[in-house]
Structures are given as structure tokens and as C-alpha cells.
Amino acid sequence: MPATPAWPPRSAPRLFVPGPLAHGSVIGVEGNQAHYLAKVMRVAEGDAVVLCDDLTGEWAARVAGVGKRNVSLELAEKLREREQVPDLWLCPALLKKDRFDLVLEKATELGVRAIRPVVTRRCVADKLNLERARAIVTEAAEQCARTALPELVEPVKLDALLAGWPADRALFFADEFGGEPAAQAFAQSSRPAGLLIGPEGGFDGGERAAIRAHPAAVPISLGPRILRGETAAVAASALWMATAGDWSK
Incomplete structure (x- = not known):
């Protein structure tokens, strides 16, 4: 039968x-x-x-x-029931439209809880069409069978992001000049997490100093090669999910 x-x-x-x-x-x-x-x-x-x-x-x-x-x-x-996604905020600097679309889509597929765009001095864009961006993350959530949409907010300037950062949340800073190996840093932390990713031209010296001076900041390295902004955002999110998120459950 x-x-x-x-x-x-x-x-x-x-x-x-x-x-x-x-x-x-x-x-x-x-x-x-x-x-x-x-x-x-x-x-x-x-x-x-x-x-x-x-x-x-x-x-x-x-x-x-x-x-x-x-x-x-x-x-x-x-x-x-609505899923409990891992407590990861992705804070990517704004990129050119097609590249940032990729970040929105893949961050949703990877399972981040919130996407909090950042405006830095070297950003080529300083605005985001939030309605269009929400349509992109919704379509990605439908495709990957998420039951919870990622929180998506208006972009903020870097200094505002740092000033309002919660004291109990680790701020993993992808620094092209080096830091603790990302997988090691993620695995050793038990706090809620945020990933700060720079723009096409990277952070300038003043921005880098301000980030490193923040008490929640943990500079990390994503390997020996300099990655594009969208590549770094996707790679770091995937690595966090594999070491501290829900991929191993």
C-alpha cells in the first residue's frame, strides 16, 4: 500500500x-x-x-x-511555533545597492536575529530604502523556511552605534589589521553578540581607534586575506553560527 x-x-x-x-x-x-x-x-x-x-x-x-x-x-x-533564532546582531556598513542586497539576503538565510546597518566615513551610500530592504529579507525568510523575520532598522552613524551599544553584548569587530582568530573568539564568548563589518574602503584610523577603545569591542581576524564588505559579513555570520549559534544543535 x-x-x-x-x-x-x-x-x-x-x-x-x-x-x-x-x-x-x-x-x-x-x-x-x-x-x-x-x-x-x-x-x-x-x-x-x-x-x-x-x-x-x-x-x-x-x-x-x-x-x-x-x-x-x-x-x-x-x-x-515561532523559532528562537540565535542572538546575533549583524552591523554591516552600507555598501553599493547590489552588494548590500546580498548581505540582507544571506544574513537572513544564515539566521541572524537583527540587521543594524551602519554609516561610516568611507561608505559609498548613506541611505537605505527600508521598505525595499524588508521585502528582500522577507523573501529570503520565505525561501529558507524561517518563521521569524530578522529585525531591520534604519542605518545609524558609527559613533551613535558605539554610544548606544549594550554593555552585556560582545562587539566583535572585523579588523583587517588583525585580531583574535574569529572562530576562537566566538567559541570563547558566552554573551549575546554583534558583528561590526566595515565598508568597501575599510574603517579609517580614527574609527578603528574609537571601536577598539569601546569596552565591549573584541577585534577579530577573518583570515590572511582582505575580504570585501559583503564577503566579510557573510563569512563572519556563518562562522559565528557554526561555533556559537544553532548550526551544531
Whole structure:
């Protein structure tokens, strides 16, 4: 006798929607999400869609109806509670748009809890379209099956970031001039963590001195090569997840 197929199937579309979600409720999606379900994924009545609301967790829903501009979904089963992601803040200096898009996407996939962009003297950009950035992290969270969106805030200047840094949170500073090997520093720390990554041209001398003087700062090395800003952000986040995050659980 053939096995009963898993429900919802792993191929079911995933969407973040406003919450809170509850068993038996019917919600409607419109705009780009409705177009994605109806025209790209070609869902039909009875098909499964997985929904998250960044509040209650992950839910399986059935398509209740497909209209020209909207899709109705009925909540059928709660699949998972909202996950507790590791307490890692990524604080990357702003980069050129396509490179910073990559940082947003990969940081979300890697599981960081918060993305807190920084403006430094050598940044080529000083502004971030927050609505567009949130769309990027939401799409990445849907793709990688996160149930919790990373917190994303407006960029702040480096001096403001340092002034407001919590005393109980380690500030791992990726310094191209050297520091403790990153894996070793991450493994030895039991505090909540933040990763500070510089821009294309690196931090200038005054910025480096100010960071190193901060009581929470831990200068780290990411190896013998000078990495691009986006490479450093992704590499450091992955290394932290492997040594102090949830990759080994």
C-alpha cells in the first residue's frame, strides 16, 4: 500500500502575512502575493500554502478560492511555533545597492536575529530604502523556511552605534589589521553578540581607534586575506553560527 503523501508538501508555497494567525480563520492575500500564488505557482482550490506571521509561528493553509486579484486561504493546522533564532546582531556598513542586497539576503538565510546597518566615513551610500530592504529579507525568510523575520532598522552613524551599544553584548569587530582568530573568539564568548563589518574602503584610523577603545569591542581576524564588505559579513555570520549559534544543535 503506497505511503500517504506528507501534508503540506515540501513544495508548497511559503508566505509571510500579517497576524496573528489562528486555526480556522480565513485570510485574503492580494497584490504581488496573490499574483505569485495564482499566476506563478498556479494554486487551485484545496492546494496547500504555508503561512508565517512573525508572531505565532508557521501554519498550513488550504486555498479556499482564487479570484482575479486575490486568493483566499483557510488556516488548517499549526506546524511550528515561532523559532528562537540565535542572538546575533549583524552591523554591516552600507555598501553599493547590489552588494548590500546580498548581505540582507544571506544574513537572513544564515539566521541572524537583527540587521543594524551602519554609516561610516568611507561608505559609498548613506541611505537605505527600508521598505525595499524588508521585502528582500522577507523573501529570503520565505525561501529558507524561517518563521521569524530578522529585525531591520534604519542605518545609524558609527559613533551613535558605539554610544548606544549594550554593555552585556560582545562587539566583535572585523579588523583587517588583525585580531583574535574569529572562530576562537566566538567559541570563547558566552554573551549575546554583534558583528561590526566595515565598508568597501575599510574603517579609517580614527574609527578603528574609537571601536577598539569601546569596552565591549573584541577585534577579530577573518583570515590572511582582505575580504570585501559583503564577503566579510557573510563569512563572519556563518562562522559565528557554526561555533556559537544553532548550526551544531
